[in-house]
Amino acid sequence: MNIREVQKWHEEQVAECRSEDDEQSLQFHKDCVQALAEGVGLMPTYQYKCSKCGIEFEDNRSIHAEADTPRCDCGEAMNRVFNPTHTIWKTSK
Ligand SMILES: [Zn+2]
Numbered sequence: 707m708n709i710r711e712v713q714k715w716h717e718e719q720v721a722e723c724r725s726e727d728d729e730q731s732l733q734f735h736k737d738c739v740q741a742l743a744e745g746v747g748l749m750p751t752y753q754y755k756c757s758k759c760g761i762e763f764e765d766n767r768s769i770h771a772e773a774d775t776p777r778c779d780c781g782e783a784m785n786r787v788f789n790p791t792h793t794i795w796k797t798s799k
Contacts, residue, residue: 712749713742754784762787 716738723732738748752765756778763776763784775783 709742709747712747713739716742753787755787756780756782756784758782 716735719735720732720739723729723735734750738750741748754763754765754776755761756763758780759778759782761778763778765776775786778784
């Protein structure tokens, strides 16, 4: 994954958060776009929670695997919860 892909992804997320009126995530992705311009990559870590049993699960898969929602052992689809923790990586010049 290169910087352009990551930047594009965050820009898409900004647009998506705007349409969903998700202020918290919107600010996060805006910060990411800003950081990328300064050569610092920020990747969010996602957390999922089962609404039925309350089990939480941290997902460290790549952003490309985001499409499939993980399922809990009980069979319930897990909900993504905003997690402000992120992985920082230095982008090459
Ligand atoms: Zn469950």
